[in-house]
Amino acid sequence: MTTLDTRGETETTGRSSREGLGRNARRPDGRPKARGQFAFSSDLEAEGMLWGQLLRSPHASAAIRRIDLSGALRIPGVVAVLTASDVPGRKTYGLDYPDQPVFASEVVRYAGEPLAAVAADHPVTARLAAEAIVVDYEVHEPLVDPEATLVAEPIHPLGNVLFRQVIRRGDPSAAGAVSVEGHYETGMQDQAFMGPESGLAVPAADGGIDLYVATQWLHVDQDQIAACLDLPLDMVRVHLAGVGGAFGAREDLSMQVQLCLLALRTGRPVKIVYSREESFHGHVHRHPARMWYRHTADTDGHLVSVQARIVFDGGAYLSSSPAVTLNAACFANGPYNVPNAFVEATAVRTNNPPCGAMRGFGAVQVCFAHEAQMDKLAAALEIDPIELRLRNAYATGDQLIIGQVLSGTAPVAEVIRACASAPLPPTTPDTLPELALPGGAGRTAERARVRRGVGFAVGFKNLMFSAGFDDYSTARCRLEDGRVTITSAAVEVGQGLVTLMQQIARDVLGVDEVTLGEAATVGIGSAGSTSASRQSWMTGGAVNRACQAVRERLLSSVSQRFEVARAGLELVSGRVVSADGSFDLTLSEASAGETFEETAVFRHEGTAELDENGQGKAHVSFAFAAHRAVVDVDLDLGLVKVVEVATAQDVGRVLNPVQLLGQLEGGISQGVGFAVMEEIVLDKGIVRNPSFTDYIIPTALDMPPVTVQALIEQAEPGSPLGAKGAGEPPSISSTAAVVAAIRNATGLDLPRAPVRPQDIALALAEPRPQGPSGTSATRPPAKEATP
Amino acid sequence: MEQLSTDGALLSYSLRVNGREQAVHDALLGENLLYVLRERLGLRGSKNACEQGECGACSVIIDGRLECACTVLAAGAVGREIVTVEGLTPEGDGLSDLQEAFVAAGAVQCGFCTPGLIVSLHDLLTRSPDPSELEVREAISGNLCRCTGYGRILEAVKAAQEKGRP
Numbered sequence: 001m002t003t004l005d006t007r008g009e010t011e012t013t014g015r016s017s018r019e020g021l022g023r024n025a026r027r028p029d030g031r032p033k034a035r036g037q038f039a040f041s042s043d044l045e046a047e048g049m050l051w052g053q054l055l056r057s058p059h060a061s062a063a064i065r066r067i068d069l070s071g072a073l074r075i076p077g078v079v080a081v082l083t084a085s086d087v088p089g090r091k092t093y094g095l096d097y098p099d100q101p102v103f104a105s106e107v108v109r110y111a112g113e114p115l116a117a118v119a120a121d122h123p124v125t126a127r128l129a130a131e132a133i134v135v136d137y138e139v140h141e142p143l144v145d146p147e148a149t150l151v152a153e154p155i156h157p158l159g160n161v162l163f164r165q166v167i168r169r170g171d172p173s174a175a176g177a178v179s180v181e182g183h184y185e186t187g188m189q190d191q192a193f194m195g196p197e198s199g200l201a202v203p204a205a206d207g208g209i210d211l212y213v214a215t216q217w218l219h220v221d222q223d224q225i226a227a228c229l230d231l232p233l234d235m236v237r238v239h240l241a242g243v244g245g246a247f248g249a250r251e252d253l254s255m256q257v258q259l260c261l262l263a264l265r266t267g268r269p270v271k272i273v274y275s276r277e278e279s280f281h282g283h284v285h286r287h288p289a290r291m292w293y294r295h296t297a298d299t300d301g302h303l304v305s306v307q308a309r310i311v312f313d314g315g316a317y318l319s320s321s322p323a324v325t326l327n328a329a330c331f332a333n334g335p336y337n338v339p340n341a342f343v344e345a346t347a348v349r350t351n352n353p354p355c356g357a358m359r360g361f362g363a364v365q366v367c368f369a370h371e372a373q374m375d376k377l378a379a380a381l382e383i384d385p386i387e388l389r390l391r392n393a394y395a396t397g398d399q400l401i402i403g404q405v406l407s408g409t410a411p412v413a414e415v416i417r418a419c420a421s422a423p424l425p426p427t428t429p430d431t432l433p434e435l436a437l438p439g440g441a442g443r444t445a446e447r448a449r450v451r452r453g454v455g456f457a458v459g460f461k462n463l464m465f466s467a468g469f470d471d472y473s474t475a476r477c478r479l480e481d482g483r484v485t486i487t488s489a490a491v492e493v494g495q496g497l498v499t500l501m502q503q504i505a506r507d508v509l510g511v512d513e514v515t516l517g518e519a520a521t522v523g524i525g526s527a528g529s530t531s532a533s534r535q536s537w538m539t540g541g542a543v544n545r546a547c548q549a550v551r552e553r554l555l556s557s558v559s560q561r562f563e564v565a566r567a568g569l570e571l572v573s574g575r576v577v578s579a580d581g582s583f584d585l586t587l588s589e590a591s592a593g594e595t596f597e598e599t600a601v602f603r604h605e606g607t608a609e610l611d612e613n614g615q616g617k618a619h620v621s622f623a624f625a626a627h628r629a630v631v632d633v634d635l636d637l638g639l640v641k642v643v644e645v646a647t648a649q650d651v652g653r654v655l656n657p658v659q660l661l662g663q664l665e666g667g668i669s670q671g672v673g674f675a676v677m678e679e680i681v682l683d684k685g686i687v688r689n690p691s692f693t694d695y696i697i698p699t700a701l702d703m704p705p706v707t708v709q710a711l712i713e714q715a716e717p718g719s720p721l722g723a724k725g726a727g728e729p730p731s732i733s734s735t736a737a738v739v740a741a742i743r744n745a746t747g748l749d750l751p752r753a754p755v756r757p758q759d760i761a762l763a764l765a766e767p768r769p770q771g772p773s774g775t776s777a778t779r780p781p782a783k784e785a786t787p
Numbered sequence: 788m789e790q791l792s793t794d795g796a797l798l799s800y801s802l803r804v805n806g807r808e809q810a811v812h813d814a815l816l817g818e819n820l821l822y823v824l825r826e827r828l829g830l831r832g833s834k835n836a837c838e839q840g841e842c843g844a845c846s847v848i849i850d851g852r853l854e855c856a857c858t859v860l861a862a863g864a865v866g867r868e869i870v871t872v873e874g875l876t877p878e879g880d881g882l883s884d885l886q887e888a889f890v891a892a893g894a895v896q897c898g899f900c901t902p903g904l905i906v907s908l909h910d911l912l913t914r915s916p917d918p919s920e921l922e923v924r925e926a927i928s929g930n931l932c933r934c935t936g937y938g939r940i941l942e943a944v945k946a947a948q949e950k951g952r953p
Contacts, residue, residue, distance in 0.1 A: 030890035033898030034882055036832020036872035040899060043831040123822075124815060194836040194844060194899035194933050244836070244899030245933050276837040435921055494897025494934045658893035662935055666896065669936030692841035692931060700924040700937045 020507040021721065024658045027499040028516065029492070041214035041241035042198035046269035049200070050079055052262045053126035053272070054255060055116040055133050056281055057108040060142035060351040060685025061155070064106055064115070064135060071132035072118060077125040080265045081133070083116045087261065089230030093253055095220065099158055100317040100354070102228055102257045108137070109155060109316035110353050111686045112281030117258040119270050142351035142685040146290065146313035149348045155316075162314040162347040163322040165329035167614030169401050170340030176296035176304030180376040184293065184369040185752040186735075187679035188313075189286035189670075191358050192697050195244015197254040197282055198273040201263035208235025209260045214243040216250045218489045218519065219526035228257045229264070233521075236260070240519035246493035247670070248357030249283040251531055252319050280690030284319050284356030285680055287312040287347065289328070289365035295338075295373050301383045301391045305340040306333045306401070310366065312355070314347040319356030321347035326467060327362025329614065330402050334370035335412045335460040335624055336392035341401040343614070351685045357531055359670060360731040363461035368753050371457040371736035375743070386420045389458055394624075403615040409714040409724075411650050412624050416458055418648035418710035419626035425644045428452065429632050438632050438639035440701055445636045452643070453633060455740025458626045459733030462619040463725045464534040464604050471534070472603045474525035475542035476517070477505065477550045479596040482574065482588030484509055486546070487517030490527035490539040495727060496659040497535050501543050503656065504721070508547035510571030511587065525601065533623065533725025536655065541602035541720035549598035558590045605718055621716055625649040625729035627668070627737035629675075630704075633745040638761030640676045642702070642738055648710040652724035660726055665706045667730025673698045674731075675738035679754050800865050804828065805874030816862060821845045823861035824871060832872035832902045836931070843930030844899060846906040847871050853910040855929075872902035875909050885909060885947045892943035896934035904930045908944060917948060 019025035032038040069081045084091060084105035091105075092098040104113045116133050120126035143149050149160045199213030208231060215221050218238045226236040243250070255272045262270040274282050294307045310328050314321040329345035358364075378385035393412035399405055429437065429450040437443055437450060465471040475488040486505050492498045502514040519527075527539050551571060558576055559566035568579035576590040577583060610616040630643040645668050654660055670678075677696045681688045689695045715722035735753055743750050748763050792799045797813040802823070809828050821838065824830040824847075833856050834844035840858040847856045848870040856871075875883060882890065885908055895901050904927060911918060911926040918926065923944050924937070932940065 024893070026890055027895065029898065030895045031880060031882060031886075033895045033901050034886035034889045034905065035876045035880070036902035036905070037876075038898055039831075040834070042835055043825075045826075122815070124817065192933055193897070194834070194842065194931065195897065196835065243897060244834075245897040247933070273835065276839065276842075433921060435925060441925070496896070658939065662893050662896055662939055665936035665938040666934045667936075670933070691839060692837045693839065697931060697933060698936075699928040699931065700940070701928040703937050706936065706938055 019503060019512070021503045021655050023503070023656065025499050025503045025656055027496055028502060029498060039242050040195050040244050041212065042196060042273045044200040044212055044241060044271060046200060046202055049269040049271055050119040050121060050266060051123040051126045052259055052270045053118045053130045054114045054258060055130040057104065057111055057113045057115060059108055059137055059139050060111040060144070061140040062108045062137040063140065064104060064108060065138055066136040067115060068134040069116065071134060072129040075125060075129045075132060077121040078118060078129045080119045080262055081116060081129065082261055082265060086265065087228055090227045093224040093228055093257060094318050095252055095320050096322055097318050099156065110351055112353060113316070114258060117262055119262040119266050144350050144352055144682065144685045146311050146348045146350055149350050155351060156349055160349045162318050162349050163325045164344070164346045165326050165610070165614060167329050167341055167343040167401055169403065169615065172340065172342055174305050174340040176298045178299060178377065178380050179294060179296045180373055180380050181294040182372060182376060183751060184291045184372060186289045186365045186368050187754055188288045188355065188682065189358060189674050189678050190280060190680055190695055191247035191249035191283065192695065193245030193247055193249060196274040196276060196279045198271070199241065199256065199259050200269060200271045201259045202269045203263045203267055206235060208237065209263060210237045210239060211256060211260055212239045212241040213256055214241050214250060216246050216491050216493065216531055217529035218491065218521050220529065221253060221256055222521045224253055225256050225260055229260055238521045240491055243491060243493045246530065247359045248361060248531060251357045251529060252284050254282050276692060277690045280687055280695065281353070284354045286358035287314060287324055287355040287365065291366065291369040293369050293373050295377055297377055297381065299381065301381050301388050303336055303338040303392050306338050308332045308343045310345040312345070312347040313350055313352055315350060315352045315354035317354040319354050320361070321356065324356065324362040326618070327461060328366050330400065330618060331363045331461055332366045332370065333401050334367060334374070335394045335458055337394060337398050338401065343401065352682055353687060359667065360461060360728045363459060363732050364735060367457065367459040367732050368736045368739065371733065371740065372751065375740055385456060386416060389416055402610055402618055404617045404619060406622065408621050408716050408718065409650065409652065410622065410624065411712045411714055412458065414712045415624050415626040415648040415650055419628050419646055420456065422628060422646035422707050422709040424454070425630055435701070436641065438634040438641040439637060445634050449635045450632050451635055451745040453631050453741040453743070453745025454628065455737045455744050456626070456628045457733035457736035457740055458624070459729065459736065460622050460624040461728055461732060463621045463623055464532055464537060466607050466619045468607055468609045471528055471538065472601050473527040473538035473542040474599065474601050475527070475539060475546045476524060476597065476599040477543070477546035479509070479550050479554060479587070479591065482586060482591065483513070483515065484511050485515045485517050486543055487524055488527050488539055488543065489519050489521060489524050490535055491519060491530040493530050495663065496656065497539060499659060500536060500540055500655055504540060504543045505547050508544065508551055511574050533728045536721070536723055536725055537719050538602055538604065542600050544720050545600035545602055546598045549600060550596045553596050553598065554591065557594060561592060602720065621718065621724060623650050623724040623726065623729045625733055627734045629734070629737040629741040631738060631741040631745055633742055633760060635746065635764050636761060638757030638759065640742055640755065642672050642676065642704045644704045644707060645672065645734060645737065646707040646709050647730065648712065649726065649729055650712045650724060651726050652716040652719055653713050653722035654711055655721060655723050661708065663726045664708055664730045667727060668706050668734045669698050669703050671731045671734025672703065672738055674754055675735040676754055798862055800862055802861070802864055802869060803867065804830065804869045805871060811861070814861065818861050819857050820859040820861040820864050821856035824856055830871050830873050834899055834902060836899060843907060844903040846903040846930065848906060848910055853907060872906050875905060884950045888943040888946040892946055893939040894935060894943040900930055900932040904932070904940060912947065
């Protein structure tokens with residue numbers, strides 16, 4: 001167990017830099033961000049810049065008969081209006097496979113699909129021009145039911161099944177004495193980052209383009225943009241602009257291609273900034289899920305079998321549905337041993353908005369189901385739910401349902417025990433101030449009708465890319481005149497990778513100052529995606545390797561040039577020193593005018609696609625976490641206040657305590673939001689709440705304190721720094737824990753997340769009486785909860 | 788009116804921002820204060836996260852009152868005293884105590900909400916130098932943050948309170 005130092009710097013002595021690994025090093029962009037001077041993608045400007053605006057379909061399914069641009073072109077200040085016929089290269093794009101049109105031209109498959117783009121001298125002019133485009137639609141009934149779509153006419157030439165993963169393990173007819181079953185659903189969550197999609201495209205003299213954009217993976221953007229523009233890769237230079245959060249929503253392209261097209265057509269810089277409403281239409285969401293589960297167990301509580309059928313609504317286009325669905329299948333049973341498994345996970349195409357990556361992708365949905373099943377099984381067996389989980393918990397050497405052996409660390413029992421041992425909060429609903437009760441400032445119900453509940457959940461998922469993907473990261477270290485510069489195309493989205501890169505360089509090279517080069521597709525290879533909890537391991541590994549190589553070259557050079565023994569030389573506090581103290585020069589002096597530059601590529605251990613039975617070594621490493629939620633529920637209004645979330649997480653090694661804590665608290669806040677308030681509401685495929693007025697995320701009054709009961713530090717074999725990615729696990733089981741706590745408080749089944757007030761209030765309400773409504777004192781008490 | 792002149796649909800006027808009169812030329816009447824601050828005056832510390840008064844990323848102080856710049860008509864702010872995050876930030880590359888506490892405590896991740904929080908918390912700590920944690924939570928409940936879960940932000944406020952001034 002680790003005690004976190006969250007109060008800023010920690011003094012240390014010895015070789016390690018004060019701001020090296022394990023320390024609360026400060027983020028290098030913290031100062032400009034706090035001053036309001038950090039340049040986010042929406043803050044960019046260029047001489048002669050135009051503003052771009054996309055026109056999006058208001059219909060979820062329609063044939064396009066005609067698009068009339070004349071009204072837009074007549075508006076003074078409009079410089080260009082583009083449609084599908086203006087795309088010079090490939091007309092489609094996509095992360096996994098290009099099935100999504102840059103502009104819809106014949107068919108619209110979701111509400112929000114772009115049809116045209118305008119460039120004008122003022123954002124209002126651009127918006128008015130987009131509205132002046134007349135589209136003649138033949139509106140169709142949208143296909144929005146993810147199960148009906150399996151037997152419906154295809155809505156895309158590639159069909160309605162986006163991806164299916166089946167896992168068969170052991171004896172399909174095996175069954176234990178005790179069986180529990182359930183249907184579960186999760187809704188469509190939005191990443192809701194604060195910085196809206198935005199970018200600035202600047203046409204270059206060579207006929208190419210420089211794009212400054214907020215994204216998660218510069219090189220995969222470059223590949224897709226270049227194909228659509230029909231330009232060679234080196235003429236599409238993608239530069240990272242300041243990213244205001246991502247959480248998966250920036251993995252897919254948003255307006256990158258359309259923006260570049262406008263700039264190339266007009267010959268002027270063009271900027272697009274989405275409004276919040278457009279942002280809700282303009283990026284992928286978390287897949288909604290429908291899940292059926294049956295577990296059987298022996299009477300002693302050991303799992304015998306799991307069967308699960310899982311349907312994910314992928315919306316209109318593929319996006320990252322394969323990776324999401326693979327995760328849902330692989331992690332369908334949670335971190336528990338089971339010898340017999342049948343799992344079928346399918347992502348389907350509908351006329352709903354496209355779904356793709358979001359923090360914890362695929363694992364979040366199934367965790368909600370498998371943890372509800374564990375609680376049901378514990379109740380059926382009359383075993384304590386914590387004890388049931390411990391009896392089945394994975395440990396190193398165990399096999400996943402895909403047959404892969406857990407060769408790395410798997411402290412599942414440790415996170416369960418630690419989290420369960422956290423003391424419960426001392427306050428009760430009787431003593432809390434009004435503002436801290438369910439409903440807060442708007443509260444109208446009775447304090448006596450507030451019930452407390454406690455819930456527990458455990459989750460896990462893979463780190464890095466899986467299933468045979470060639471996953472690597474590139475980084476460069478340059479030492480010139482005593483100054484260290486680290487360059488990588490890895491994307492900083494807020495998580496603090498920029499801090500970590502500096503910490504690594506400080507440790508390896510014994511310096512305090514480390515400069516970071518520009519993140520761009522120019523002059524450096526891919527760093528891979530900032531997703532799947534992979535950058536600390538992957539780009540951390542590449543930076544570490546590049547710095548080690550520079551260190552070796554420098555010390556060899558010093559050894560030769562100054563005729564000192566290589567063995568005793570060390571880099572300490574910006575100096576090259578020998579162990580006996582006889583040699584001591586500054587880095588600058590020791591370099592003697594020579595520049596040392598090394599570029600390193602880091603690859604993780606290989607993985608493979610699953611076989612026809614869904615068996616194989618598909619993943620590299622796994623991270624585990626447990627969450628315990630405490631809630632207060634207003635039984636009459638159905639409102640929930642999350643009082644506290646306690647957690648324990650498997651982190652491998654703590655690299656920066658404060659930044660790690662920020663990942664835990666931030667990830668849990670998104671899990672809490674998904675449990676009780678966050679859902680994109682669709683009506684025939686149309687998003688009905690595309691604003692922060694109606695899509696609500698936790699405020700400072702909604703978000704409870706987080707108790708980090710333990711960080712389990714067991715260095716992970718194969719991880720270059722011993723650490724495991726920590727960004728996703730906080731979002732996996734926190735939602736399940738909160739809903740379990742609401743079940744505990746209310747006695748209701750609550751098979752769906754998020755839990756809406758009506759799910760509680762209507763289920764607990766007595767039939768509406770005739771005449772004046774009864775007082776709360778006459779209403780029946782909540783069902784007694786199972787502790 | 789002396790401070791406001793029109794040329795057809797376009798307006799010219801001046802705004803008093805962070806103690807200085809700043810000229811705005813040939814603006815559309817409908818431009819909100821956030822747009823004018825960002826795009827006409829180059830003050831991009833106020834952020835554009837929702838543009839409908841829900842997220843607090845564009846928080847400014849107008850005549851001593853905390854407002855969302857996106858819901859204020861810029862031409863309607865003529866003659867009023869506007870303070871933005873730039874006005875609460877020391878010259879050079881210095882930090883106020885509150886800003887320093889944000890950086891030290893880990894309250895900054897992506898940073899898009901940070902300037903708005905600095906303005907909201909400056910307003911709170913000016914009115915109420917020693918708020919309880921619940922008062923702080925209520926005061927910033929109009930400032931959405933998606934990265935931090937607010938924990939380190941609350942720690943930063945505590946640290947700034949200990950220093951005794953915003």
